[in-house]
Amino acid sequence: MLTMVNMRWSLGYCIILASILTGEAGAAGDDRERRIEELERRVQQLEQQIQQLLGTKPGTKPEDKPGGKSEAYPTEAERTPEMRLPVSGYMDFHFNKPRGEPGQLDFHRFVLLFGHSFSDRIKFWSELEVEHAFVEGREEKGELELEQAYLDFLVKPYFNLRGGMLLAPVGLINERHEPPSFHGVERPFVDTVILPSTWFDTGVGVFGDLGRGLVYKAYLMSPLDATGFSAAEGLREGRQKGFQSSWQNPAQTGRLEYHGIPRLALGASFWRGSTGFRFRGVNPRVKVFEIDGRYRLGRFDFRGEYAQVAISKAGELNLALQRETGVSPNVAERLRGFYFEPAVRVLPRRFNRDLALFARYENFDTQNRMPRGFLPLKQFDRSAWVVGATYYPEPDVAVKFDYTFLRNASSVVKAVNSLNFGIGWWF
Numbered sequence: 001m002l003t004m005v006n007m008r009w010s011l012g013y014c015i016i017l018a019s020i021l022t023g024e025a026g027a028a029g030d031d032r033e034r035r036i037e038e039l040e041r042r043v044q045q046l047e048q049q050i051q052q053l054l055g056t057k058p059g060t061k062p063e064d065k066p067g068g069k070s071e072a073y074p075t076e077a078e079r080t081p082e083m084r085l086p087v088s089g090y091m092d093f094h095f096n097k098p099r100g101e102p103g104q105l106d107f108h109r110f111v112l113l114f115g116h117s118f119s120d121r122i123k124f125w126s127e128l129e130v131e132h133a134f135v136e137g138r139e140e141k142g143e144l145e146l147e148q149a150y151l152d153f154l155v156k157p158y159f160n161l162r163g164g165m166l167l168a169p170v171g172l173i174n175e176r177h178e179p180p181s182f183h184g185v186e187r188p189f190v191d192t193v194i195l196p197s198t199w200f201d202t203g204v205g206v207f208g209d210l211g212r213g214l215v216y217k218a219y220l221m222s223p224l225d226a227t228g229f230s231a232a233e234g235l236r237e238g239r240q241k242g243f244q245s246s247w248q249n250p251a252q253t254g255r256l257e258y259h260g261i262p263r264l265a266l267g268a269s270f271w272r273g274s275t276g277f278r279f280r281g282v283n284p285r286v287k288v289f290e291i292d293g294r295y296r297l298g299r300f301d302f303r304g305e306y307a308q309v310a311i312s313k314a315g316e317l318n319l320a321l322q323r324e325t326g327v328s329p330n331v332a333e334r335l336r337g338f339y340f341e342p343a344v345r346v347l348p349r350r351f352n353r354d355l356a357l358f359a360r361y362e363n364f365d366t367q368n369r370m371p372r373g374f375l376p377l378k379q380f381d382r383s384a385w386v387v388g389a390t391y392y393p394e395p396d397v398a399v400k401f402d403y404t405f406l407r408n409a410s411s412v413v414k415a416v417n418s419l420n421f422g423i424g425w426w427f
Contacts, residue, residue: 086115088115089110090109090180090424090426091109091110091111091179093106094421094422095421095422096185097418099416099417107133109129111127113127123151125149127146127148130142131144148164148200149164149165150162150163150165150166151163157208158208158209159206161204163203165200165201165203166202166221167200168200168219168253169253170253170269170270170271170290171305172191172303172305173187173191173195174195178424178426179398180397180425184386184388184400184402184420185421186420189384190339192233194307194308194336194364195290195337196234200239200242201239201241201245202242202247203219213258214257216254216256216257217255218254220251222240223248223250223274223277223286224239224273225240226238229317229331230329231329232366234332234335234366235309238275249274250273251272251274252272254269256268256269266293267292269291270287270288271288272287272288276317282313282316283313284314286309286310286311287310291306293305301342301343301345302341302343304340304341307336307337307338309335311331311333312333314370315333317329318331318371328374330367332366332367332368334368334369336364336368337363337364337365338363339361339364341358341360342358343359353393354395355390356390358390359386359387360384360387361383362385363382367381379409379413380408381409382407382408383407385404385405387403396427397424398425400420400424403419404420
């Protein structure tokens with residue numbers, strides 16, 4: 001389009017120049033005036049044609065049209081009525097070898113992200129994931145998930161609207177789960193069994209930048225389903241994942257982040273909602289609180305996270321599920337976990353590649369406090385040391401290695417250490 005516009009302008013200038021030259025060479029004063037009037041008419045016609053190509057009305061600037069230029073969001077979409085965003089994605093490929101067991105290769109995730117910008121004010125984003133390479137029936141042989149699919153309506157930097165399939169803004173990993181963004185072949189245990197990452201569901205909400213380094217998100221989302229809670233994995237199987245999700249009691253969730261100090265990022269998030277919509281007379285309420293931080297000092301990186309979950313009426317929930325299934329899930333009324341991870345990048349900055357050495361200590365207990373009449377299962381009071389390295393041949397490609405020393409508080413059920421290799425990339 002711009003090439004065509006430039007050609008038309010060039011043609012117009014040539015016509016003007018040629019007409020003036022011929023007019024000066026062989027025309028009298030009156031004839032010259034007529035030529036000038038004719039040239040002005042031709043220029044006006046060219047301006048109208050150019051404005052039609054740009055999608056604007058004669059006499060207006062491109063930024064004056066509806067949905068046009070915004071001082072808050074100056075993007076390429078301001079200069080065109082519609083802009084398509086490129087396809088993006090990430091993948092990870094793992095080898096896991098628990099001690100005393102055969103190793104397994106697994107193409108764990110294949111994820112494609114599609115976006116589209118209808119205008120500078122209305123944008124779409126989506127994330128489609130295939131887990132474990134092959135989908136058949138339920139999760140036994142893979143899983144196909146629509147983890148994100150939402151529209152953004154951009155109003156002001158500090159207030160914008162979002163709706164669709166959303167990632168819960170809870171925790172350090174849930175919204176930043178691409179493989180090169182964290183160390184270790186697998187995601188941290190705290191972000192798996194305490195916070196059920198990847199955590200997504202249908203919802204609507206607001207987000208924005210408050211200035212001075214503060215950004216926020218606040219959503220109403222589909223609640224968790226208490227029938228999926230367990231002693232081993234806490235809330236994880238309670239995610240509805242957007243499949244005919246109940247909105248009988250929408251949950252409230254939000255996150256506040258601070259980026260006002262260079263190389264430091266702090267975050268806090270919450271979730272609360274009733275979860276017993278499948279029961280009569282038993283309606284446990286879940287409250288999640290989480291804080292996290294990241295800091296970079298020279299070639300050293302530090303990150304940490306603390307998360308706590310409270311489940312009301314956990315005893316009544318256990319009894320209700322036992323009546324239905326014959327087995328009590330032994331759900332706790334409090335789950336707790338935290339980790340701290342230092343890392344150092346050891347290759348000189350002048351290199352186009354990098355190598356990070358890291359160690360992460362995690363403590364996570366899905367039986368931290370039990371309801372009256374229920375005893376904790378000690379094998380789910382766990383801790384882990386994860387030590388390893390991440391090699392970046394390119395910034396968006398991570399070759400990972402780690403060894404996980406896993407411990408629990410049980411004298412009967414022993415935890416199993418594991419050796420892990422992985423490759424992850426995004427584009």
